[in-house]
Amino acid sequence: MKQPKQRRSQATADRLVAAAERLAARRGLAALSVADLLRDARVSAGSFYARFDGKDALIRHLGDRFWTRARADWTDRLDPARWIGLSAIVIIERVVRDMVIAYRRHWSELRGLIEYGLAHPDTRLLKQAREHDGAVIRLLRDLLLARRDEIRHPDPPLAVEVGYLQLAGALRTLILVGWPKTDRGAIGDDTLIAQLTRSFRGYLDVKGSPSAPQP
Numbered sequence: 001m002k003q004p005k006q007r008r009s010q011a012t013a014d015r016l017v018a019a020a021e022r023l024a025a026r027r028g029l030a031a032l033s034v035a036d037l038l039r040d041a042r043v044s045a046g047s048f049y050a051r052f053d054g055k056d057a058l059i060r061h062l063g064d065r066f067w068t069r070a071r072a073d074w075t076d077r078l079d080p081a082r083w084i085g086l087s088a089i090v091i092i093e094r095v096v097r098d099m100v101i102a103y104r105r106h107w108s109e110l111r112g113l114i115e116y117g118l119a120h121p122d123t124r125l126l127k128q129a130r131e132h133d134g135a136v137i138r139l140l141r142d143l144l145l146a147r148r149d150e151i152r153h154p155d156p157p158l159a160v161e162v163g164y165l166q167l168a169g170a171l172r173t174l175i176l177v178g179w180p181k182t183d184r185g186a187i188g189d190d191t192l193i194a195q196l197t198r199s200f201r202g203y204l205d206v207k208g209s210p211s212a213p214q215p
Helices: 007-027 034-041 045-049 055-077 088-105 107-119 125-145 156-177 189-204
Strands: none
Touching: 007 034, 007 045, 007 055, 007 107, 034 045, 055 088, 055 107, 055 125, 088 107, 088 125, 088 156, 088 189, 107 125, 107 156, 125 156, 156 189
16 A cells, blocks of 8 residues: 555545455455445545555555454464463463464455465465464464473474464365365354364374363
8 A cells, every 4th residue: 555644645545445344344355346445435536546556456455454463463362471381282272262263253354365365376465374374383383382391293393383284274274165064064163173172282292181271
């Protein structure tokens, strides 16, 4: 986004971004059109192009906003000060739970950004997702490796990275193709959290007992 220089110009930019997020939530990013955006935000084409070079530039900005917020959120969640005295197994359980909740809450935005990024590689949306994953992996790895004696995998640093990627990959697949169903019906979040936690714990071969107070 071209940086507004005046307060009024910033207000117009904010209105455009808010309208884009509303329309994208209802229709998806691929169906977002500049014409619909101008009507919803009640701004002129000149006002739009004074701030964005086009639709792709707007969507890059939406991606920047989304992943910046996500990075800040996970940096706070994985702050070591929040986990003092808690075991590796508790950390894994809480991280899996928080990831499922976050993906459920933001599934529309995530699906839109990933689908648009796959269709338009030049928008750097996938690069933003990879950078987010890298940042979370580093934070989670530091947190778990401080409890290395609880992890029996022969290569704990690698195991944390691959375990996280397995978890994130599973959730993104579910978002892109639909939340999972079995012969018993839809899999509830509690069941999904329990099974993904079991998978992550098992891969790291973590010792210890679950269930501890929230950090």
